[in-house]
Amino acid sequence: MKLNWTATLLMTLVGVIQAQQPSTSAQDQQQALIQKQNLQKTSLVKNIPFENIGPSVMSGRVVDIAVNPKQPTEFYVGYASGGLWYTNNNGTTFSPVLDTAETINVGDIAVHWESGTLWVGTGENNASRSSYAGTGILKSEDKGKTWKNVGLTDSHHIGRIVINAENPDEVIVGVAGHLYSANEERGIYKTVDGGKTWKKTLFIDEKTGIIDVAVAPQNFKIQYASTWQRDRKAWNFKGNGEGSAIYKSIDAGDTWTKISTETSGFPVGDGVGRIGIAVFDENTVYAVHDNQNRRKVKEEKGDTKSLTKEDFKTMSVEVFLEIEDKKLNAYLKRNGFQEKYRAENVKHMVRGGTVKPIDLAKYLENANAALFDTPVIGAEVYRSDDGGTSWKKTHEDYLDDIFYSYGYYFAQIQVNPSNKEHIYISGVPIVKSKDGGKTFESISAENVHADHHALWINPENPKHLINGNDGGVNITYDDGYNWLKANQPSVGQFYAIQVDNEEPYNIYGGLQDNGVWVGSSTAEEDVAWHQNGQYPWESIMGGDGMQVQVDTRNADIVYTGFQFGNYYRLNRATGESTYIQPKHELGESRYRFNWQTPILLSPHNQDILYLGGNKLMRSMNQGTDWQAISKDLTGGGKKGNVAYGTLTAISESPFHFGLLYTGSDDGFVYRSDNAGGSWTLLSKDLPNDLWVSRIVASQHAKDRVYVTLNGYRWDDFTPYVYRSEDRGATWTAIGNSIPMSPVNVIIEDPKNEDVVYVGTDNGAYVSFDRGNSWETFSKGLPPVAVHDMVIQSKSNDLLIGTHGRSIYRTNVEPLQGLTNALTEPLHIFPISDITYSKNWGNSWSKWLAPKTPGTLLKVYSKKPEELVITINTKEGKKLYEFTTKADRGLTYVPYDLSIPKEGKKVYEKEYPDDELTKRKNEKYYLPVGTYQVQITNGATVASEMFEIK
Numbered sequence: 001m002k003l004n005w006t007a008t009l010l011m012t013l014v015g016v017i018q019a020q021q022p023s024t025s026a027q028d029q030q031q032a033l034i035q036k037q038n039l040q041k042t043s044l045v046k047n048i049p050f051e052n053i054g055p056s057v058m059s060g061r062v063v064d065i066a067v068n069p070k071q072p073t074e075f076y077v078g079y080a081s082g083g084l085w086y087t088n089n090n091g092t093t094f095s096p097v098l099d100t101a102e103t104i105n106v107g108d109i110a111v112h113w114e115s116g117t118l119w120v121g122t123g124e125n126n127a128s129r130s131s132y133a134g135t136g137i138l139k140s141e142d143k144g145k146t147w148k149n150v151g152l153t154d155s156h157h158i159g160r161i162v163i164n165a166e167n168p169d170e171v172i173v174g175v176a177g178h179l180y181s182a183n184e185e186r187g188i189y190k191t192v193d194g195g196k197t198w199k200k201t202l203f204i205d206e207k208t209g210i211i212d213v214a215v216a217p218q219n220f221k222i223q224y225a226s227t228w229q230r231d232r233k234a235w236n237f238k239g240n241g242e243g244s245a246i247y248k249s250i251d252a253g254d255t256w257t258k259i260s261t262e263t264s265g266f267p268v269g270d271g272v273g274r275i276g277i278a279v280f281d282e283n284t285v286y287a288v289h290d291n292q293n294r295r296k297v298k299e300e301k302g303d304t305k306s307l308t309k310e311d312f313k314t315m316s317v318e319v320f321l322e323i324e325d326k327k328l329n330a331y332l333k334r335n336g337f338q339e340k341y342r343a344e345n346v347k348h349m350v351r352g353g354t355v356k357p358i359d360l361a362k363y364l365e366n367a368n369a370a371l372f373d374t375p376v377i378g379a380e381v382y383r384s385d386d387g388g389t390s391w392k393k394t395h396e397d398y399l400d401d402i403f404y405s406y407g408y409y410f411a412q413i414q415v416n417p418s419n420k421e422h423i424y425i426s427g428v429p430i431v432k433s434k435d436g437g438k439t440f441e442s443i444s445a446e447n448v449h450a451d452h453h454a455l456w457i458n459p460e461n462p463k464h465l466i467n468g469n470d471g472g473v474n475i476t477y478d479d480g481y482n483w484l485k486a487n488q489p490s491v492g493q494f495y496a497i498q499v500d501n502e503e504p505y506n507i508y509g510g511l512q513d514n515g516v517w518v519g520s521s522t523a524e525e526d527v528a529w530h531q532n533g534q535y536p537w538e539s540i541m542g543g544d545g546m547q548v549q550v551d552t553r554n555a556d557i558v559y560t561g562f563q564f565g566n567y568y569r570l571n572r573a574t575g576e577s578t579y580i581q582p583k584h585e586l587g588e589s590r591y592r593f594n595w596q597t598p599i600l601l602s603p604h605n606q607d608i609l610y611l612g613g614n615k616l617m618r619s620m621n622q623g624t625d626w627q628a629i630s631k632d633l634t635g636g637g638k639k640g641n642v643a644y645g646t647l648t649a650i651s652e653s654p655f656h657f658g659l660l661y662t663g664s665d666d667g668f669v670y671r672s673d674n675a676g677g678s679w680t681l682l683s684k685d686l687p688n689d690l691w692v693s694r695i696v697a698s699q700h701a702k703d704r705v706y707v708t709l710n711g712y713r714w715d716d717f718t719p720y721v722y723r724s725e726d727r728g729a730t731w732t733a734i735g736n737s738i739p740m741s742p743v744n745v746i747i748e749d750p751k752n753e754d755v756v757y758v759g760t761d762n763g764a765y766v767s768f769d770r771g772n773s774w775e776t777f778s779k780g781l782p783p784v785a786v787h788d789m790v791i792q793s794k795s796n797d798l799l800i801g802t803h804g805r806s807i808y809r810t811n812v813e814p815l816q817g818l819t820n821a822l823t824e825p826l827h828i829f830p831i832s833d834i835t836y837s838k839n840w841g842n843s844w845s846k847w848l849a850p851k852t853p854g855t856l857l858k859v860y861s862k863k864p865e866e867l868v869i870t871i872n873t874k875e876g877k878k879l880y881e882f883t884t885k886a887d888r889g890l891t892y893v894p895y896d897l898s899i900p901k902e903g904k905k906v907y908e909k910e911y912p913d914d915e916l917t918k919r920k921n922e923k924y925y926l927p928v929g930t931y932q933v934q935i936t937n938g939a940t941v942a943s944e945m946f947e948i949k
Contacts, residue, residue, distance in 0.1 A: 023181040023715030024740060026154035029135060032717070032740035033102045036762070036776060036783075039739065043775045044889030045766055045815065049856075050780035050800070050808040052490050053507075054525035055537040058514040059472025060491035060804060063124055065454045066111040067466060072458055075466065077473055078106035080124040081132050081785055081804030082491030086144065091473055091486025097144025099782040103762065104804065105132040107158035107176070112168040116143045121158025125176055125211060126453065127230055127239060127408050129595060130493065130512060130803055132761060132785055133157065133715065137173060139195055150195030154185040156715070159228075160213040164220045164252070169194040172253045174210030174225055179232050181715040182206035188213070188225055190253045201249075202256040207231055208243030214277040214285075217417065222282050223249040224388065225256065226275035230408065234665055234691065234713040236640025239408035240292035244272035248388050265391040266382055267291055274411035280420040285384045286437070287391070288425050290407025291377035295398070307331040309361035320350055320357040335364055338583050346586065355587045366590050366643060379403045379427060381413065381437040394437025402427035409451065417459040426452035430467060432480060443480025451513060470513040490525065490806035495596055497801035498548040499792045500555040508558070509788075509801055510545025516560045517545070521797070521809075540570060549601040549609070559601070559609060559623065564643060565593025567611065569623050580623030582611060591615065592637055594646035594665055604657040612647025616662055616676060629676025634664040651705070653697040661705060661728070663692025669707055671728050682728035687711075687720060693744050700753035703727050706771075708735075712742040712761065719743045719760060723771055734771030744786060750793045752816045757798065759786025764800055768819050775889075781808055814858045814890055821860040824942075826867075828935050829858040831946035834897065836928045841898075841919025850921040855946070857893040857933055861886040865937050869893060871903075872932040874945065877910055879903035879926075886937075895933075897948070898923040 040046055060082050067075040073090040076097075083104035085094040098104050098120065107125040111118055122134025136153035140146060152158075157176040164170035170192050177186025186209035188202035202210070208229040216222035225248075229241030245268070246260040260266035271293030278286040307327060312320070325343035332341055349355040379399040382391040402425060403410055416422035421436040429444040430452040444450070449471025458464035463479040472487040493512035500506050504522045511517065516539070523536035543562025551557035559580070561567035569578045584591050591613035602608035611617045614637065616630040637645030649663035658675025661682075662668075667690045669683035690709035698704035705728055709720035721735030721743055735743060741760035749755035756767045758774070764786045765774040781800070788801035796813040814829045821827040834855055843850045857869065864887050871880040880899040884891070899907065904916045904924045916924045926948055934943040 023178060023183070024717040026136075026185075028740055029717060030153055033135065036739040039774075039776045040778045042888070043778065044768075044818070045775045046778050046889065047887060047891050048777060048779060048810055048815070049892055050777065050810045052525070052780070052805065053521075053807050053809050054490045054523070055492060055517060055519060055535075055806060056490040056525060057487055057535050057537065058492060058511060058517065058539075059449075059487040059489070060493045060514070061124075061126075061128075061451075061470045061512065062454055062468025062473060063106055063126065064109045065456050065466050065468050065473070066109050067456045067458075068111075068113050069459060070113070072460075072464065072466075075456075076109055076111060076118070077468060077489075078109040078120070079104075079489070079491045079804060080126065080128075081105050081130070081493060082489065083782065083784075083804070084109060084118070084120060084144065085489050085491075087486070091475060091484070092488070094486075094489045096489070096782070097140075098138075098147070100145075101138050101147040102149065102783065103135050103138075104782055104784055105134045107134060108161050110161040110163050110171070112163050112165075115141070115168060117141050117168060118144055119161050119163065119171065120147075121155075121161050121173060121175075123155065123157035123176075125157055125159045127179055127232055127237065128512075130785075131157065131179060132803075133179065133717075137161075137195060150191075151198050152185060152189060154183060156183070157209070159209065159211040162213050162215050162223070166220065167192075170220075170252070171195065172213055172215075172223065173198075174213040176211055176228065176230075177206075177209035178715050179230075180713055186210070188253060188256065201253055202227075202247060204229075204243045208241070211274055212277050212412075214279045216279050216282045219282055221250055221252045222279075222387070223253050224277045224279060224285060225249070226277055226287070228274050230274075232713075233640065233642075235638040235642050235644030237408070237642060239290065240271055240273035242270055242272075244275065246275060246277070246287060246388065259388040260391070264389065265393075267293070267380075269293075271377075274408050276410075276412040276426075278413045278415040278423065280415045280417075283385055283387050284415075284420045285388055286394075286413050286415055286423055287382045287384075288411050288413035289380045289382060290403055290411045291380050292407070293377050295375045295377055306334075309335070309364050312357045312359075312361040315357040317350055317357060321347055331360070337363065337586075341586055349586065359587050363584070363586055363590060366592060376407075378407060379411075379425065381423070381425065381433075383437060394433075395439070399425075399440065402429065402431060404428055410453070412453065412455070414455045414457055416457055416462045418462055422462065424455055424457075424465075426455055426469075428452075430455070430469075430480070443476075445474075445480075445483050447485050448474045448483050449513075488527075491804060492806035493803045494801035494807065495545065495787055495803070496547040497788045497790055497799055497807060498550060499790050499799060500550040501552060501792075501794065502555050503794075505792050505795065506555065507799060507807065508548040508550065508560070509807065510541075510547060510560065510562075512803070513544050515539050515543060515545045515562070516541035516548060518558075521792070521795070540572065541568070544595070546596050547599050549599055551601065551606045553606050557622070559599055561597075563595050565591075565597035565611070565613060567597070567599060567623070578623070580609075580619070580626075582613065582617045582619075582626035582628075591617075592634075592643050592646045594643055594648055596648070598647055598650045600650045600652060602652055602657070603654045604652075610650050610652070610660075612650050612662060614645055614647065614664075616647065616650065616660070618676065630662070630670070630672070630679055633662050633670045633679065634668055635666040649692050649695040649707075651695045651697040653702060654699050655702040659697065659702075659727075661695045661697055661707075663695045663707060665691050667692060667709065669695065669728060671705075673727075680728075682724075682731075685731060686722065689714075690716075690720060693742075694746050696746055696748060698753070699748060699750060701725070706746050706748070706756070707731070708743040708746045708758070710742045710744060717742050717761070719758075721746060721758060721771060734767075738765055738774050739776075745789050747789045747791065749812065749816055750791055751796075752819060754819050755812075755815055757789055759789050759800065761785045764789070766815060768815075768822070777810075814860070818860060818890070824860070824940075825862045826935065826937055826940040826942050827860040828933060828942045828944045829860070831855060831857065831933065831944055834946065834948045836948045840925045841921040841923050843920065846920075850919065852896055852921070853925065854894055854896045857895055857935075859886055859891045859893060859935060861888060861891060861937070863888050867893075868936050868938075869895075870934040870936075871895070871899065871926075872934060873907065873910055874930040874932055875910070876932065877906055879906055879931075896923075897926050899926060900924070 229243035273290035454468035519537035653659035
């Protein structure tokens with residue numbers, strides 16, 4: 001007994017240690033930001049230009065909107081992970097204003113319009129799976145040209161910022177705090193000196209922060225704040241607790257009193273969830289509440305009701321066998337049981353003892369059951385007309401179909417500044433009430449996304465609303481009957497991207513709450529589609545878009561889907577869509593599928609598809625039939641309301657069919673050498689309990705494999721990157737020199753085995769020595785979360801899928817050759833052929849700008865220096881010469897293919913039959929032919945030929 005007790009105690013202690021995995025300190029996070037800034041200055045690739053190629057039409061999650069009340073065509077929009085954007089033409093165009101800051105993750109924004117001072121609380125205030133942490137409070141006194149961190153660096157997530165309109169140095173900040181770990185820097189903070197110093201004026205505990213702060217109009221002293229106790233883990237989310245409540249201050253936030261007491265009429269206790277507040281005046285206050293207390297179960301009379309899974313949990317075999325076949329079949333069909341499970345054969349299985357009645361309930365149970373099946377009260381609206389002393393619910397019935405199961409994601413309320421009976425609730429639809437919350441109606445529309453997070457009401461014209469949601473910005477001038485869409489910024493939140501081998505190739509990607517889209521690599525991101533009626537990207541799947549695989553033999557065959565393993569085989573040529581999620585057998589535990597379930601087409605046979613649940617599934621016929629080819633390759637899951645103990649990464653070696661690797665969300669890495677016949681655990685010496693974000697079997701060496709682990713779900717931002725040269729038997733850590741940020745993806749370059757790319761929550765990196773050292777990308781690429789990367793081999797294009805700024809592209813041919821160029825003092829890379837056009841320098845109307853050609857001369861220099869660049873005929877006759885400054889590393893020099901008048905004379909002397917004509921823009925351009933580019937630093941000369949065809 002003593003030995004068993006000791007073993008139990010040790011196991012308990014181990015569980016406690018694992019549950020208390022340390023989060024990254026604010027000091028380490030700030031040091032990492034300095035490290036990255038220094039790397040950007042010295043990086044060999046700092047001049048590699050990245051182009052944002054969209055898409056933009058589906059937009060991304062908005063968290064806040066700040067509108068100039070005196071000029072409402074001017075406003076700022078804060079996107080959860082896409083930065084801060086500015087418009088002064090009513091959303092026709094936007095400009096990013098946070099890209100030069102240390103992070104673009106936004107929780108809340110506030111603007112002092114008279115001075116142009118901007119405040120950004122970094123770190124999203126929602127508690128989503130991808131609500132990224134921030135670095136504190138950022139402030140700009142020059143409308144976003146420069147930014148300064150003014151404190152609260154360990155806050156992670158900011159709920160609300162409120163500025164005193166009469167004294168802009170007096171600011172109240174509600175800090176929600178860490179999402180995945182406990183911390184003390186949460187609560188209400190106040191500054192009276194513009195952020196130089198802060199005073200904590202309200203603190204509940206290490207797991208309870210502030211989600212909303214609202215101030216009485218015309219009286220900054222009267223303030224209300226809602227506290228929110230929440231705790232997210234990879235396997236469970238609890239968005240309610242004793243700490244959730246409403247507090248009031250009557251001295252401008254210096255002191256606070258809890259006003260949601262047992263005698264107030266407002267809910268109290270463990271079931272209190274997220275609360276949003278709207279203040280009409282010093283007396284009238286509204287609160288919307290995500291009530292997580294359970295509803296009273298209604299008793300249904302008679303036995304005619306439909307069967308539910310609850311019925312089978314306590315049912316005896318005898319009672320089960322007496323159920324009418326028709327009634328049982330209705331249950332089986334309604335709940336998606338496989339066709340082979342019908343009343344007659346299920347009863348046969350029960351009679352034989354291979355299946356029990358409870359298995360018909362377990363067949364439907366998974367980790368999300370508590371999230372989707374739990375009958376909670378949900379959205380409620382309360383009103384106080386005595387300054388929060390007493391509260392009364394405004395409605396009698398349940399407010400269904402507003403929060404659904406995601407009350408933690410919404411709970412915001414607004415009141416019309418000129419009519420206290422007019423209120424709005426942001427939820428899955430956005431709804432309004434004109435009778436003080438007694439009744440509601442939806443004001444959503446076909447061109448308005450479903451999930452809403454921000455609403456501004458024009459105080460001068462209350463029918464003018466600006467709404468922010470998971471699909472961007474919408475504007476109405478008739479109180480929500482009709483909406484305009486203002487989705488010009490490229491702020492898509494991609495989970496995964498993919499390319500095919502068509503010419504031109506296509507780009508695919510799955511986005512947060514915006515489905516799966518595909519577009520041509522030649523698609524232009526502009527407004528021309530407004531005229532032709534065809535946006536160049538096409539939606540091919542709804543829901544939260546997930547991974548994509550494309551058949552290399554026929555690009556019309558696409559595998560993709562939405563959250564929790566709901567995958568389909570699409571035939572884009574015929575429009576056919578086939579559901580292909582693997583099904584467990586009756587009597588077995590239901591498969592667990594991650595939010596982003598991994599899929600993989602075998603590089604050896606494009607009929608073979610792999611899909612990861614908690615086991616690895618394989619289909620030999622394009623997903624029609626499935627076989628589990630492994631045991632449970634995870635730690636077995638944990639009790640909670642989020643799917644956990646699931647596979648997150650799959651890879652198969654291109655050298656050997658069946659040399660398979662898997663990674664899980666709880667840190668297990670496995671390898672099979674025999675197509676799933678047996679499995680070897682590879683993660684014993686890797687850090688425990690981390691999310692395996694990527695595993696990559698090398699395409700250059702059979703025994704090489706890379707793996708990345710992600711500690712984001714512990715608030716651990718260490719970059720865990722490893723390489724193995726012996727199939728995972730031993731690992732070498734190669735991420736130590738990457739500035740601290742969780743790693744989401746690693747890929748090899750397809751043409752140079754020494755070149756490896758990594759994407760983190762704060763940017764992208766490249767290594768030229770298989771990960772021993774790293775260079776950071778920065779030109780055109782903001783500090784955004786990089787979720788996925790892919791290289792289109794034919795074009796040598798690197799595509800970066802970001803979670804907040806859509807897709808970026810750059811050509812990596814120079815990087816593929818840089819390992820050789822590093823030994824030279826000066827090098828110029830090959831120049832792609834250029835297609836000549838007689839329209840260069842011309843336009844069809846004098847009112848339009850002429851078309852201008854151009855190419856980039858890609859140069860490597862061992863040190864910063866001035867270079868002389870000469871454009872010659874193929875025989876070496878000089879046509880044009882200019883100088884440029886080169887940095888250490890790669891420098892891209894733009895050249896517009898023009899030559900001066902002197903060069904024209906030289907050319908025509910060499911080629912007297914080919915006369916050059918001046919274009920409308922007063923320039924002469926190189927005609928069809930072959931030319932030489934020569935560069936020199938005075939000591940070394942390098943040259944390269946190029947052709948205009």
